[in-house]
Amino acid sequence: MKDEGKVSFGKSLRIRTDDGRLLIYAHLNKFHVKVGGKVKFGDKIAESGTSGHSTGPHLHFQVNINGKPVNPEPTIIEAIKRMAGETKEVISQP
Numbered sequence: 001m002k003d004e005g006k007v008s009f010g011k012s013l014r015i016r017t018d019d020g021r022l023l024i025y026a027h028l029n030k031f032h033v034k035v036g037g038k039v040k041f042g043d044k045i046a047e048s049g050t051s052g053h054s055t056g057p058h059l060h061f062q063v064n065i066n067g068k069p070v071n072p073e074p075t076i077i078e079a080i081k082r083m084a085g086e087t088k089e090v091i092s093q094p
């Protein structure tokens with residue numbers, strides 16, 4: 001997943017966050033959003049696939065800041081924390 005050009009991303013989606021990060025999702029199969037549309041956390045935006053330079057189905061997730069790839073880990077951790085913070089329904093009790 002190193003030094004991939006735009007062409008090898010296959011079907012890809014780029015989403016700009018309010019704080020200026022560019023989130024890139026590559027090797028997709030199907031889109032559920034359109035260019036210019038607004039998305040929010042938790043929306044289904046696409047289906048992962050194996051388009052472009054890819055040897056099997058997987059999600060290529062990349063975060064760019066000022067046009068350069070950065071460590072995506074803080075963005076992923078932020079997403080996990082937001083998911084963890086959602087309220088869940090109690091469905092059973094011992």
Ligand SMILES: [Zn+2]
Nearest residue numbers: 001004026060
């Ligand atoms: Zn890739």
